[in-house]
Amino acid sequence: xxxxxxxxxxxxxxxxxxxxxxxxxxxxxxxxxxxxxxxxxxxxxxxxxxxxxxxxxxxxxxxxxxxxxxxxxxxxxxxxxxxxxxxxxxxxxxxxxxxxxxxxxxxxxxxxxxxxxxxxxxxxxxxxxxxxxxxxxxxxxxxxxxxxxxxxxxxxxxxxxxxxxxxxxxxxxxxxxxxxxxxxxxxxxxxxxxxxxxxxxxxxxxxxxxxxxxxxxxxxxxxxxxxxxxxxxxxxxxxxxxxxxxxxxxxxxxxxxxxxxxxxxxxxxxxxxxxxxxxxxxxxxxxxxxxxxxxxxxxxxxxxxxxxxxxxxxxxxxxxxxxxxxxxxxxxxxxxxxxxxxxxxxxxxxxxxxxxxxxxxxxxxxxxxxxxxxxxxxxxxxxxxxxxxxxxxxxxxxxxxxxxxxxxxxxxxxxxxxxxxxxxxxxxxxxxxxxxxxxxxxxxxxxxxxxxxxxxxxxxxxxxxxxxxxxxxxxxxxxxxxxxxxxxxxxxxxxxxxxxxxxxxxxxxxxxxxxxxxxxxxxxxxxxxxxxxxxxxxxxxxxxxxxxxxxxxxxxxxxxxxxxxxxxxxxxxxxxxxxxxxxxxxxxxxxxxxxxxxxxxxxxxxxxxxxxxxxxxxxxxxxxxxxxxxxxxxxxxxxxxxxxxxxxxxxxxxxxxxxxxxxxxxxxxxxxxxxxxxxxxxxxxxxxxxxxxxxxxxxxxxxxxxxxxxxxxxxxxxxxxxxxx
Numbered sequence: 001x002x003x004x005x006x007x008x009x010x011x012x013x014x015x016x017x018x019x020x021x022x023x024x025x026x027x028x029x030x031x032x033x034x035x036x037x038x039x040x041x042x043x044x045x046x047x048x049x050x051x052x053x054x055x056x057x058x059x060x061x062x063x064x065x066x067x068x069x070x071x072x073x074x075x076x077x078x079x080x081x082x083x084x085x086x087x088x089x090x091x092x093x094x095x096x097x098x099x100x101x102x103x104x105x106x107x108x109x110x111x112x113x114x115x116x117x118x119x120x121x122x123x124x125x126x127x128x129x130x131x132x133x134x135x136x137x138x139x140x141x142x143x144x145x146x147x148x149x150x151x152x153x154x155x156x157x158x159x160x161x162x163x164x165x166x167x168x169x170x171x172x173x174x175x176x177x178x179x180x181x182x183x184x185x186x187x188x189x190x191x192x193x194x195x196x197x198x199x200x201x202x203x204x205x206x207x208x209x210x211x212x213x214x215x216x217x218x219x220x221x222x223x224x225x226x227x228x229x230x231x232x233x234x235x236x237x238x239x240x241x242x243x244x245x246x247x248x249x250x251x252x253x254x255x256x257x258x259x260x261x262x263x264x265x266x267x268x269x270x271x272x273x274x275x276x277x278x279x280x281x282x283x284x285x286x287x288x289x290x291x292x293x294x295x296x297x298x299x300x301x302x303x304x305x306x307x308x309x310x311x312x313x314x315x316x317x318x319x320x321x322x323x324x325x326x327x328x329x330x331x332x333x334x335x336x337x338x339x340x341x342x343x344x345x346x347x348x349x350x351x352x353x354x355x356x357x358x359x360x361x362x363x364x365x366x367x368x369x370x371x372x373x374x375x376x377x378x379x380x381x382x383x384x385x386x387x388x389x390x391x392x393x394x395x396x397x398x399x400x401x402x403x404x405x406x407x408x409x410x411x412x413x414x415x416x417x418x419x420x421x422x423x424x425x426x427x428x429x430x431x432x433x434x435x436x437x438x439x440x441x442x443x444x445x446x447x448x449x450x451x452x453x454x455x456x457x458x459x460x461x462x463x464x465x466x467x468x469x470x471x472x473x474x475x476x477x478x479x480x481x482x483x484x485x486x487x488x489x490x491x492x493x494x495x496x497x498x499x500x501x502x503x504x505x506x507x508x509x510x511x512x513x514x515x516x517x518x519x520x521x522x523x524x525x526x527x528x529x530x531x532x533x534x535x536x537x538x539x540x541x542x543x544x545x546x547x548x549x550x551x552x553x554x555x556x557x558x559x560x561x562x563x564x565x566x567x568x569x570x571x572x573x574x575x576x577x578x579x580x581x582x583x584x585x586x587x588x589x590x591x592x593x594x595x596x597x598x599x600x601x602x603x604x605x606x607x608x609x610x611x612x613x614x615x616x617x618x619x620x621x622x623x624x625x626x627x628x629x630x631x632x633x634x635x636x637x638x639x640x641x642x643x644x645x646x647x648x649x650x651x652x653x654x655x656x657x658x659x660x661x662x663x664x665x666x667x668x669x670x671x672x673x674x675x676x677x678x679x680x681x682x683x684x685x686x687x688x689x690x691x692x693x694x695x696x697x698x699x700x701x702x703x704x705x706x707x708x709x710x711x712x713x714x715x716x717x718x719x720x721x722x723x724x725x
Contacts, residue, residue, distance in 0.1 A: 022142050023066065024050045026101075027059040027085065028074040037072075037101075040131035041138070048135060056080040060088065068096060069142050072134070075102035075109060083116045090117070097141035101134060119145075164239075164255040172197050175250070184239075184257055186232035197253075200229045202236065217243050217251070226258070238262045286383040289369070292376055294319050294337050306385055308355030319381065322352050324359070335514045340366040340379060347482055348510070349432070352383070361387040365482070413486075413506035417445065418499070421461060432508075434479030450477050457488075464490035464502050473509065485509050540566040546607060566605060587624040587700040592725045595619045595658055599651040602632035611640045616652040620725040623701060631697040635660040635717055638691060643714070657703065657722035663712035672707045 024041065028034045031054060038050040051066065053059035055077055062068075071089065075082040086098050097119040102109065113121045119141045122134060158165050164181030168174055174192045182189045185200055192199075198206055205228050216223045222244040230236050239255040246252055286303035288296055295318050299311040307314075307322060314321075320333040327333070327350075339346040345367040352362040365382045414427035426440050433440070433448060445461070446454045453474045464470035470490050475483040490504035547563035550556070596615045603613045613636070621628075632651075639649045643664030650661050667675060676695035694717070698705040703721050710716035 021047050021049055022069045022138065024048055024070045024072060024138055025053065025059060025062055025066075025068045026050055026072045027053045027056065027077070027082075028101075029054055029077045030074075037131065037134075040128060041135050044132050044135035045139065048138065056085045056088070059085065063089070063092070063094065069145075070097045070099065070138050072099045072101050072138065075100060075113075083112060083118075086116055086118060095145075097138070097145050099134075099137060099141060162256075164253075166192075166253045166255075168197060168251040168253060170249050170251075172251070181253075181255065184231075184237075184255065185229070191232075202228065202230050205229075213243070217245060221245075226262075227255075229255075286381075288381055290319055290337075290379040290381060292378050294334060294379070297378065303383070306354075306360070306383065307352075313355075322383075324351055324353055332514070335517070336366055337379060338517070339510075339514065340368045341376065344368055345482070346510075347478075347484055349386070360385050410505075412508075415445075415504055415506065417461065417502040417504075421445065424501075430506075432478075432484075433476055448476055449474055450483060460488070461490065461502060464492055464504075465500060468492045476506075485513055487512075540570045540605065543605065543607060544570075587627050587697070589626075590622050590624055590701075592620050593623045593625050593628055595621050595651070598625070598628055599632055599636075602629055602636055603649075605629075605633060606637055606640065608640060610646050611643065612648045614648060614650040616650060617658060619653055619658065621658070622723040622725060627697050627700065631694050631719075632660070634691065634694045638694075639664060639715065647714070648712075654718060654720060657718065657720040659716055659718045661710035661712070661716040662714040663710065664714040666709055666714045667707060669709075675707060676705070 022045075026034055026037055026041075028037070031052075034052040034054070038052060041048050041050050051062055051068070053062050056079055059071075059073075073082040073085055077085075080088070082100050082102065086100075089096075089098060098117075099120040099122060100113045100118045101122050101124065103124040110121050120137050122130075122137060124130065158178050161178060162180055164178065164184045166174055166177040166181045173194055173196050177189050177192050179189070182192055185192075197209075201209060209227075213223055213225075213227075222242065224240075224242040227239050227241040228236060229239055237257055237259040240258045242254045244252050286306040287300045288303045289298040291297050295316060296314050299309070299314055303314075304310055318333075320328040323333050336346050336348055345365060348364045348366070350362065351359045352364075353359055363384050363386045367380045367382075369377045369380055371377050410427060410429065412427075413429045413432075414425070415423060415430065416425035418424045421444070423441055423443065423445055426437060428437065430440055431437060435443070440448075446458060449457050456472065457474050460470045460472040460474075468491065471488065473485065473487050476486050477483055485508075487507045487509050488504055489507075490502050493501050493503050495501065543566035544563045547559040547566065551559040551563070596617050596619070599615050599617075600613065636649055639647055639660070639662035643649075643662055647662050647664045650659075652659055652661070675691050695705055698719055701722075703719050705717060705719050708716050708718065
């Protein structure tokens with residue numbers, strides 16, 4: 001469907017060749033005249049660049065080699081005339097403007113030229129004024145050509161757009177709709193043109209459009225939102241709807257059908273509410289969610305009944321509050337989250353603490369939750385009180401003989417296989433698999449393992465029968481389909497009749513795995529700490545050596561005092577090392593520390609030469625005094641070394657912390673993300689351990705550290721999330 005000319009808004013278009021340069025091909029069999037025209041046209045307009053050809057064949061060769069914006073041609077030429085040339089050009093689908101500039105003027109030729117589709121017709125005259133006219137005609141023709149082409153491209157985009165697009169006049173009647181718009185509502189386009197927009201709205205929505213939506217368009221320049229409309233057959237639909245006015249008062253309307261999306265949203269919202277109602281109504285299990293850091297974000301009735309907190313009391317608190325103090329202090333709850341995040345979920349059993357301080361034995365499942373794009377959203381935690389079962393198993397009053405009781409009160413799972421490999425005896429702890437003792441006695445041992453590890457388990461049993469003992473690690477598969485890592489130790493035994501059995505112990509090694517992971521983390525931390533501390537020890541050592549050398553050279557005793565001060569700092573660092581090795585932490589004794597005094601003390605411990613310290617803080621912060629001193633020394637030393645001795649270093653306040661800035665050469669933006677890594681340096685020949693120490697000490701305090709450019713163009717280190725006193 002062609003777009004009516006009055007349906008288009010005003011269009012200025014992008015920059016056209018007329019506003020830049022215009023390449024013109026002038027074809028005339030008079031070479032002297034061609035040269036003359038070229039000179040005058042390029043003189044008339046600096047944007048015109050004129051190429052010449054003596055006949056049609058030469059002109060066609062030029063068109064094969066060069067892109068031109070306009071063709072100017074004589075009429076009478078040898079071989080083919082100007083109109084035949086035009087026909088050939090159009091056959092090549094070259095639609096650039098074509099101006100017939102001829103000395104043979106007649107109404108017949110003019111009529112033929114117009115019929116043939118020339119862009120313009122101009123007769124050669126005496127004098128030079130005609131060249132100004134020709135230059136103007138060329139520029140106008142090219143400008144119109146490119147403007148028209150841009151409009152056609154825009155219209156083509158509108159026609160083929162997947163969104164529905166329509167133009168309405170000031171009365172609200174349709175002047176144009178694209179194919180997608182008409183198809184959306186089930187009309188032919190001819191049925192919509194000239195009709196009022198109210199045809200697309202149910203009666204109960206028309207008043208809202210008049211009173212709310214249309215008045216807001218001129219007020220805010222546009223309106224966008226959702227609208228309820230109806231198709232030709234009466235079906236309702238929901239559209240994402242946008243309206244705006246063009247400069248000539250045309251109302252531009254864009255629509256996209258979102259009926260299906262809204263229905264899916266409504267369905268999901270209904271299901272979500274039903275699920276939340278179901279979760280909230282469950283009282284046997286405590287079901288609640290955690291954010292990525294372990295803070296409670298939802299709470300059901302079962303959780304309130306089991307743990308004693310109502311929702312307002314517990315939401316926003318860390319879930320470690322449910323664990324005995326000893327386990328919370330060693331970071332056991334966070335280790336469970338790490339395992340769940342790494343493996344998808346984690347099961348756990350143990351004592352938990354209610355609001356009133358009472359304890360209960362719990363069986364827990366923690367599952368990591370991810371969105372559709374794989375981004376970690378948090379955790380879902382399901383807890384059940386199994387205190388009764390736990391106490392019943394361990395009660396000395398339970399009716400069982402001494403051997404059974406001894407085996408059942410073990411923390412490990414006892415089992416006995418007969419010569420055929422069947423389970424003939426199993427301890428009560430084996431019911432942690434979710435199977436009853438009766439079910440276990442009727443099962444093959446291999447059924448308790450995932451299929452992929454069964455061959456290994458079977459081989460291990462055979463090895464115990466052959467060699468007398470065997471040990472292996474394999475995951476138990478519970479009745480609920482969860483897996484729990486176990487270690488199995490087996491021994492071959494023979495009864496009085498010579499029958500061979502396998503007796504063994506199965507041990508839940510989840511805690512051991514967690515301890516191993518924690519130990520690996522600690523070893524990695526100690527390794528990095530050793531590298532950093534060795535760097536930090538060199539600073540006071542270098543001060544001692546320098547001061548002793550100065551004392552020998554000058555005999556001045558104040559250098560010995562400075563050396564003694566540096567040795568005191570060495571004592572502090574060694575004590576830090578001992579504390580870290582004892583406690584496993586870089587930051588231990590957190591107290592109130594005067595930041596300004598700590599900065600001056602750190603400065604006095606350094607070789608400052610011509611550098612200057614400006615302390616612009618009176619803040620007192622909570623920090624480990626020794627660790628803070630090391631952090632400040634490294635930052636100040638870094639500024640002095642990179643400022644080559646004449647730098648001014650400022651320690652000042654931030655809203656939630658402090659900064660250390662200098663007026664030295666600064667750190668290039670491309671290197672700022674790497675400066676805290678060990679081995680990275682912003683100064684040639686150094687390893688950059690000092691800034692790694694700074695990052696390590698900041699993180700150990702729970703602070704954030706970043707680097708940017710100072711107001712003086714140097715480096716600015718910002719330490720945030722700092723608690724002030």
